[in-house]
Amino acid sequence: MAAPCGEIVTVQLGPFSNCLGAHWWNLQDAEISRQSHKRQQESEICSDVTYRQGVTLRGRQTYTPRLIAVDLKGGLSSLREEGFLYEDRDTTCATPAWTGNLSTHREEPQETSPLQAELRREKDLHRDMYQLLNCIMGIVHLSNHSSLFCPLTLSSCLGRRPGPPVALPHLLYDAESQYHSSAVLALTLDTLSAPYRTAPSRLPMVQLADALSFSGRKVSVGGACYDGGLLTPIPAGKLLPRRRLPAVYGGPALDLSVWLWGATQRGGERKLLPVSGSEGSHPLPPGTRPPSVLHTCSSASDTLQCYLQTVAPGAVSLASTLPAPCTLPPTFPQFFSPYVTRSGFTAETPLSEPSAVDSIPALAALQTGRALGPTLQALHKEVRGVDVRRWPSFLTAGVEEGQLEETLEELQRLAHCYTPEGDSD
Known part of the structure; x- marks a missing residue:
């Protein structure tokens, strides 16, 4: 791009954020493809804001996203631990460990017992509270x-x-x-x-x-x-x-x-x-x-x-x-x-x-x-009436009860900024 533009680093945290990010980067790739075919560069999206140009150790030019992606264990298992950006010059193709046909075996999952189904529903109730x-x-x-x-x-x-x-x-x-x-x-x-x-x-x-x-x-x-x-x-x-x-x-x-x-x-x-x-x-x-x-x-x-x-x-x-x-x-x-x-x-x-x-x-x-x-006041009211000690795993994760009280006070002050009384403050 001839015109200067800023640089943005995208941070994706969690499974849903990475799912959203997959659509986001596909939209950016589609925009780059449209501009390259129609050669419409003026007043269009500048891809250099979210992408960076580089050269690998083999001299290959790259155009990669400025991205930091964090997911749960196994969430990014489909990605390589090291991309081709960091390949060594002398790296050769890996030799297969075996030869022959590949056989696929399919097995139906076991049915969940009533007790396990009840425990799963109880776990979902806890998850909703943790999400709140x-x-x-x-x-x-x-x-x-x-x-x-x-x-x-x-x-x-x-x-x-x-x-x-x-x-x-x-x-x-x-x-x-x-x-x-x-x-x-x-x-x-x-x-x-x-x-x-x-x-x-x-x-x-x-x-x-x-x-x-x-x-x-x-x-x-x-x-x-x-x-x-x-x-x-x-x-x-x-x-x-x-x-x-x-x-x-x-x-x-x-x-x-x-x-x-x-x-x-x-x-x-x-x-x-x-x-x-x-x-x-x-x-x-x-x-x-x-x-x-x-x-x-x-x-x-x-x-x-x-x-x-x-x-x-x-x-x-x-x-x-x-x-x-x-x-x-x-x-x-x-x-x-x-x-x-x-x-x-x-x-x-x-x-x-x-x-x-x-x-x-x-x-x-x-x-x-x-x-x-x-919206913020409704969140404050819903959490204010909850006894956090009923969910001990939330406290054992490192969150102190006093820290949660301070968070609720800050949430109330933040909600006050969007009220008519907050206009005069």
């Missing part, structure tokens, strides 16, 4: 040791009793499948991080973090839309609805009374133009007064900025638009409804012969507002 305690400790510690923290989940609640999964129009995903849920979150993360992965950077990461984390509000919320929404043509005489973006942080839909937006739109550069006579729009008859200010915008960036100001008057808006949509790799699940076309837009009627979706426009936003306050 780890959740609040993670929120507090990550907010204290980072410039900005945004939890991502497709569950409508972060407590022990998760609510129904987030409903995303025209995305028929299975919330119980990590393959599906991690793909949705990876697509959201890819859209949210696009502004500071361009060359030159349209919105540096430091600037975005400083803008969203004012007055000690280190935790932000995220929302995403993949069904067209803003990205479809606006018919003449029709207003754009003041709908909320589906949330992906474990709480209600993004509140319209916010302090600051950080929105990113990918794709739909031509489809978003509602001005009369523009490509992809429905022209207004001569002498007709535009039904809304959105119909007077001349570019996708102006339309997105105007929309954010319309749905959240008085909020500071940081809008970014990229002309190219999100390129989907072959490994991405095809969980789209029959209304979704190959380019990712929605049709008025179901397609007679649905084809594989290879790209999709996306709209994602980070938000700092009061929507997070009730």
Whole structure:
């Protein structure tokens, strides 16, 4: 890349994080392949932000992710202990230890006895409690040791009793499948991080973090839309609805009374133009007064900025638009409804012969507002009524009871920042 850009090191901790990371890196590879085929380098994603160039001991050029992956024992067993980056010059191909045919034996698993099934259910109850305690400790510690923290989940609640999964129009995903849920979150993360992965950077990461984390509000919320929404043509005489973006942080839909937006739109550069006579729009008859200010915008960036100001008057808006949509790799699940076309837009009627979706426009936003306050307060209330001594293994793991009390106090102070009383502090 000719233009300078920053460098980002990605850290993946745990099985689900690595599952999400697999989709994330496949999305990056698909973007690199699209740019190399179409030779569109200007105002596009700069892969040098997340990848690094190098040379092996054999002189082979490499382009590898800046990645630190940590998993449970056996979780990364499919990977080699040493990659080809560190191969010795004199390394030769290993000689097989035996020759001949390979025989495969299949054996049915033993049925679980009623006692073992009951013990497994009891263990699952303990696991939910441990996940809740780890959740609040993670929120507090990550907010204290980072410039900005945004939890991502497709569950409508972060407590022990998760609510129904987030409903995303025209995305028929299975919330119980990590393959599906991690793909949705990876697509959201890819859209949210696009502004500071361009060359030159349209919105540096430091600037975005400083803008969203004012007055000690280190935790932000995220929302995403993949069904067209803003990205479809606006018919003449029709207003754009003041709908909320589906949330992906474990709480209600993004509140319209916010302090600051950080929105990113990918794709739909031509489809978003509602001005009369523009490509992809429905022209207004001569002498007709535009039904809304959105119909007077001349570019996708102006339309997105105007929309954010319309749905959240008085909020500071940081809008970014990229002309190219999100390129989907072959490994991405095809969980789209029959209304979704190959380019990712929605049709008025179901397609007679649905084809594989290879790209999709996306709209994602980070938000700092009061929507997070009730979510943090609900977590504090749920853990406050729990006697941790009933789960001794949590304390024997190294967590002291006084440390948990301090975490709850910090969580309460953090929730106070997102209340009306916190505005005056």
